[in-house]
Amino acid sequence: MISRGFSPTGIRFENIEKRYGGLAALRRIRFEITPGECIALAGRNGSGKTTLLRIAAGLVRPSSGELTFPTAAEAASRSSKTETVRSKASAGFVAHATMVYDELTAEENLLLFARLQGTPNAAERVEKLLHEVGLYDRRSSLVRTFSRGMRQRVAIARALLHEPSILLLDEPSTGLDPQGVAWLAASLRQLRDVGCTILMSLHGESEISMLATRAIRLDAGLIVADTRTVAEVRSILTFADA
Amino acid sequence: MSLLSSTTVLLGKELRTEFRSRELLTTTVVFILMVIVLFSFTFDPTYNESRRFGPGLLWLAFLFAASLMLQPCFLREQNNDTLSALRLSVSDPFAIFLAKLVANTLFLLFTEVLMLPVFAVLYNVPVLRVLGQLLLVFFLGSLGVSIAGTALSAISAQARMRELLLPLLLLPLLTPVLVASTQVTVGLLDVSPFMEWKGLGFLVIFDVVFLTVLWLFGEYLLEE
Numbered sequence: 001m002i003s004r005g006f007s008p009t010g011i012r013f014e015n016i017e018k019r020y021g022g023l024a025a026l027r028r029i030r031f032e033i034t035p036g037e038c039i040a041l042a043g044r045n046g047s048g049k050t051t052l053l054r055i056a057a058g059l060v061r062p063s064s065g066e067l068t069f070p071t072a073a074e075a076a077s078r079s080s081k082t083e084t085v086r087s088k089a090s091a092g093f094v095a096h097a098t099m100v101y102d103e104l105t106a107e108e109n110l111l112l113f114a115r116l117q118g119t120p121n122a123a124e125r126v127e128k129l130l131h132e133v134g135l136y137d138r139r140s141s142l143v144r145t146f147s148r149g150m151r152q153r154v155a156i157a158r159a160l161l162h163e164p165s166i167l168l169l170d171e172p173s174t175g176l177d178p179q180g181v182a183w184l185a186a187s188l189r190q191l192r193d194v195g196c197t198i199l200m201s202l203h204g205e206s207e208i209s210m211l212a213t214r215a216i217r218l219d220a221g222l223i224v225a226d227t228r229t230v231a232e233v234r235s236i237l238t239f240a241d242a
Numbered sequence: 243m244s245l246l247s248s249t250t251v252l253l254g255k256e257l258r259t260e261f262r263s264r265e266l267l268t269t270t271v272v273f274i275l276m277v278i279v280l281f282s283f284t285f286d287p288t289y290n291e292s293r294r295f296g297p298g299l300l301w302l303a304f305l306f307a308a309s310l311m312l313q314p315c316f317l318r319e320q321n322n323d324t325l326s327a328l329r330l331s332v333s334d335p336f337a338i339f340l341a342k343l344v345a346n347t348l349f350l351l352f353t354e355v356l357m358l359p360v361f362a363v364l365y366n367v368p369v370l371r372v373l374g375q376l377l378l379v380f381f382l383g384s385l386g387v388s389i390a391g392t393a394l395s396a397i398s399a400q401a402r403m404r405e406l407l408l409p410l411l412l413l414p415l416l417t418p419v420l421v422a423s424t425q426v427t428v429g430l431l432d433v434s435p436f437m438e439w440k441g442l443g444f445l446v447i448f449d450v451v452f453l454t455v456l457w458l459f460g461e462y463l464l465e466e
Contacts, residue, residue, distance in 0.1 A: 057330060058330070059329060060465075061465060091330075093326075093330060095323055097322045097326075098323075099322055099324055099326055099327035100324065101259065102321070102322065103262050103263055104258065104259065108258070113327060115251045116248055116251055116328070116331035116332050117243070117331050118243040158327065
């Protein structure tokens with residue numbers, strides 16, 4: 001899925017707050033993801049998971065607080081760089097929406113984003129990813145003719161184009177069939193094992209949630225649980241929606 | 243990736259998606275054609291009336307057609323949240339605006355050039371001898387419409403009453419462009435054609451000022 005050329009990067013949230021008018025979407029979010037960690041975000045709808053992921057991706061500016069992206073060396077020395085540029089350059093983001101164009105083919109979509117990101121050997125990289133997501137035979141079909149699961153595969157391929165050191169996934173198994181979920185879980189496992197930092201929002205337990213080495217539960221914009229023990233991680237993911 | 247390279251890649255995407263769907267071009271061509279044909283038969287203007295009122299009618303049709311064209315400009319980026327994907331991919335967000343406004347200008351110019359012979363025939367106005375100057379006015383006017391329209395399309399796409407908001411903001415803002423473009427076109431279609439330099443100068447200044455403002459503040463318009 002990915003050949004390693006990155007330095008593992010973590011994310012540090014320091015008192016992040018996000019308000020939309022009078023509504024507080026996130027409150028006093030303070031935690032650190034060490035480079036290479038795989039974290040599952042759980043919580044009810046509207047608990048702030050998507051906002052947190054979009055802030056980490058650099059798409060939403062926090063109302064207050066600071067977001068930093070320390071590399072492994074910086075994490076050890078407690079220093080870090082603050083710029084969003086690093087987030088953009090190092091993060092791959094899979095959102096609720098597919099973030100690809102229905103009027104373009106799968107190949108055209110991936111080539112477009114690869115070129116915009118300045119991916120070296122864009123055509124080769126796209127071809128490789130299309131093979132890996134199982135869409136090579138449908139590469140010339142318009143995305144609008146794809147099923148939800150196939151679109152999600154294109155979305156995941158788009159997020160992996162630039163070999164990100166941080167992967168942000170908002171309910172990544174949406175629309176995927178059991179084979180698709182198994183493929184995604186295997187891919188994420190491979191990425192986690194080579195040091196990619198993964199932050200993903202999930203609902204319930206699945207093959208993908210088994211990858212998480214840590215779980216954080218949000219409720220009304222606040223972190224209400226943060227655990228690394230296997231039993232508690234499973235408990236958080238299973239009962240987060242309850 | 244440089245601003246120019248990103249803009250070129252994005253412009254390619256804009257042109258490809260439009261020529262595949264022909265959504266914007268069809269709408270604007272049909273709208274302008276309807277206005278020109280309807281007014282021609284309703285008022286049956288004389289030779290002199292055509293020269294006096296024709297340019298205003300033509301630019302009014304262009305302006306309303308442009309507001310139709312500009313509406314989906316950023317709106318269709320919201321369908322699959324592709325705007326977020328673009329924001330994550332480009333190093334300079336101005337490239338997103340630049341590609342869209344160049345595409346809009348090209349679409350608008352294409353429509354105008356297509357409609358000019360229809361206007362000339364139906365209103366009995368000779369345009370060949372001033373074709374070069376007319377294309378210059380069309381270009382400067384369309385560029386002004388596209389710059390302001392693309393910026394306002396980005397703003398209105400995030401608002402609740404988006405379909406209503408764009409024309410509400412766009413039409414008053416573009417009134418000076420409409421007046422200047424019409425003045426210059428009236429001069430060019432006169433029995434003794436002349437160039438209204440003041441109007442042309444205003445169009446150049448409008449384009450430069452609004453492009454600079456978009457370059458400086460465009461990034462904020464894309465934020466959620």
